[in-house]
């Protein structure tokens with residue numbers, strides 16, 4: 001049996017749809033339950049219901065053979081896992097944004113030691129370091145757009161999908177860092193030990209995509 005770490009939430013339905021079309025029945029994932037591990041014996045899959053940011057950790061340590069996680073979260077985690085398939089859903093862009101009222105058009109215009117709030121502190125730090133811009137990155141866990149609104153930070157690094165949260169909070173994009181979609185990732189040892197089962201699943205999913 002293969003174990004897959006997935007996270008509950010709006011993107012899980014997209015993965016369920018792909019699995020079902022790939023002939024891996026997983027109705028068990030749609031059942032109303034508080035269980036954290038559920039199995040689909042017909043599909044030969046065991047699902048581990050984890051928080052998104054923890055998925056790369058379960059996979060790196062081999063507690064799960066596979067995982068489904070956004071490229072943004074994967075990059076931020078800095079975990080050593082193998083990226084197998086771009087699942088193409090959950091598309092979003094990681095951006096740098098500032099209040100429109102600041103009148104800034106470029107990250108280079110940020111003041112020395114500007115504060116930047118982010119749920120992606122590693123990515124944000126690396127981005128500004130590579131540009132040679134000295135900032136202070138302030139890690140937050142969510143609702144990042146609040147940062148500039150209440151004077152915590154001058155800028156944010158966050159993901160945007162429709163752009164609505166930025167607009168409604170008076171923020172404008174001044175740079176784009178990366179595009180992100182959901183990815184199927186694997187533990188590097190599982191990839192060798194369970195190669196046949198993993199290859200079969202990957203091929204079925206790629207066929208559907």
Ligand code: PRP
Nearest residue numbers: 142143144158159160161162163164165
């Ligand atoms: C994400 C992101 C933005 C919002 C962007 O937050 O951090 O806040 O979605 O979406 P939009 O461009 O379509 O408006 P999420 O809903 O994951 O919650 P969080 O703020 O608690 O991280």
